[in-house]
Amino acid sequence: xxxxxxxxxxxxxxxxxxxxxxxxxxxxxxxxxxxxxxxxxxxxxxxxxxxxxxxxxxxxxxxxxxxxxxxxxxxxxxxxxxxxxxxxxxxxxxxxxxxxxxxxxxxxxxxxxxxxxxxxxxxxxxxxxxxxxxxxxxxxxxxxxxxxxxxxxxxxxxxxxxxxxxxxxxxxxxxxxxxxxxxxxxxxxxxxxxxxxxxxxxxxxxxxxxxxxx
Amino acid sequence: xxxxxxxxxxxxxxxxxxxxxxxxxxxxxxxxxxxxxxxxxxxxxxxxxxxxxxxxxxxxxxxxxxxxxxxxxxxxxxxxxxxxxxxxxxxxxxxxxxxxxxxxxxxxxxxxxxxxxxxxxxxxxxxxxxxxxxxxxxxxxxxxxxxxxxxxxxxxxxxxxxxxxxxxxxxxxxxxxxxxxxxxxxxxxxxxxxxxxxxxxxxxxxxxxxxxxx
DNA sequence: ACGCCATGAATTGCGTACAAAACACGCAGA
DNA sequence: TCTGCGTGTTTTGTACGCAATTCATGGCGT
Numbered sequence: 001x002x003x004x005x006x007x008x009x010x011x012x013x014x015x016x017x018x019x020x021x022x023x024x025x026x027x028x029x030x031x032x033x034x035x036x037x038x039x040x041x042x043x044x045x046x047x048x049x050x051x052x053x054x055x056x057x058x059x060x061x062x063x064x065x066x067x068x069x070x071x072x073x074x075x076x077x078x079x080x081x082x083x084x085x086x087x088x089x090x091x092x093x094x095x096x097x098x099x100x101x102x103x104x105x106x107x108x109x110x111x112x113x114x115x116x117x118x119x120x121x122x123x124x125x126x127x128x129x130x131x132x133x134x135x136x137x138x139x140x141x142x143x144x145x146x147x148x149x150x151x152x153x154x155x156x157x158x159x160x161x162x163x164x165x166x167x168x169x170x171x172x173x174x175x176x177x178x179x180x181x182x183x184x185x186x187x188x189x190x191x192x193x194x195x196x197x198x199x200x201x202x203x204x205x206x207x208x209x210x211x212x213x214x
Numbered sequence: 215x216x217x218x219x220x221x222x223x224x225x226x227x228x229x230x231x232x233x234x235x236x237x238x239x240x241x242x243x244x245x246x247x248x249x250x251x252x253x254x255x256x257x258x259x260x261x262x263x264x265x266x267x268x269x270x271x272x273x274x275x276x277x278x279x280x281x282x283x284x285x286x287x288x289x290x291x292x293x294x295x296x297x298x299x300x301x302x303x304x305x306x307x308x309x310x311x312x313x314x315x316x317x318x319x320x321x322x323x324x325x326x327x328x329x330x331x332x333x334x335x336x337x338x339x340x341x342x343x344x345x346x347x348x349x350x351x352x353x354x355x356x357x358x359x360x361x362x363x364x365x366x367x368x369x370x371x372x373x374x375x376x377x378x379x380x381x382x383x384x385x386x387x388x389x390x391x392x393x394x395x396x397x398x399x400x401x402x403x404x405x406x407x408x409x410x411x412x413x414x415x416x417x418x419x420x421x422x423x424x425x426x427x428x
Numbered sequence: 429a430c431g432c433c434a435t436g437a438a439t440t441g442c443g444t445a446c447a448a449a450a451c452a453c454g455c456a457g458a
Numbered sequence: 459t460c461t462g463c464g465t466g467t468t469t470t471g472t473a474c475g476c477a478a479t480t481c482a483t484g485g486c487g488t
Binding site for chain 4: 041
Binding site for chain 1: 449
């Protein structure tokens, strides 16, 4: 990978995470000039990243106004959520790859972090952990196309939970998450990737309901 | 829609179609300067379009070398094909929209074009018609996310058939297509979108087999 | 006091010059 | 003749200046 594309990847991931973790709340205006200054480059590479974020639906750029972080509410995202559920289930059917011991260790670590979170709940740390779980689960299928699409849809909907957390009970949510990740751990330890995928689908469905998407 | 974004959309669609219809065969080098001259603009908007095409997997840009149309063979695209099949089926389940009389007329027109193609087979005209069928079928679901994803995957695999046609029997392929589109017409006229989707999935699966993807 | 227009400030979109990188080609030397 | 290096050419990547667009603000007219 060349230096330019490395920088692009880094910048893209940085801005994407800031948006999905609400460092940039919906409506925030991102200035190309400011970002260029912060990342010690010119507007050109920044514009390239922003164009991709716009393609992914995370920002919207308008001439003469600025680049604005898009809004994300559960009602308009209902269809995306539906699709995510189906794709989560597909991950258990389309070319799953053999489960390695390292996978179980990885998930073990995530489980421990979830339990630590129950002791000291924190919205942002929860969101980060949820993101890591997603990345781990997508790594379990060897279907590259499915991974790409799932990622894309995940980042489109990732903010919704964090935006809704003031209306929810954080401790309760964390406990539910910890239980879910343990269920997934149990299924994975038997090597049953289809069960893992079905659990994931069920969890996405239930979180959608809790968020008021009906 | 602003003038700039209109130009972007037009340019993007033009290049995408040229790639998918093999006006630009895999390996072709696209010069930013040449495209800028052809479309009477500067390199800047062209680069933006090429960046998006790269994100979509249709070209690959490398510093100092050029922007090269990617290769597309059935073996490496097998996973994408698998996912396309599943999504085609999902289109019949996820928020299908009511079938309008205009829809049937539209499909009627496509059927007639398919029959005309049986009389005078032509690979390119066939590919165009296939593209139109895809666009029509994706318009039958109101799930915007599913439409976007299906489109993306369709354009990634669209070239494969056209590349393989020298090894196939064109007349036979056209006849199969004409039969398929009539089947879909029959299903649609009964308003059974689930059946339409299942037929589509079956057709994709069979074409994958004929292309040697196993 | 209210509405309207003009003007200025801020921002993105575009065009162009230059830097960085990769390859083709020729030439020198063994 | 073959190998290796250096240089020139072509291409994409970056930086920056300017054009186009939008919005806020203030002044003017009624």
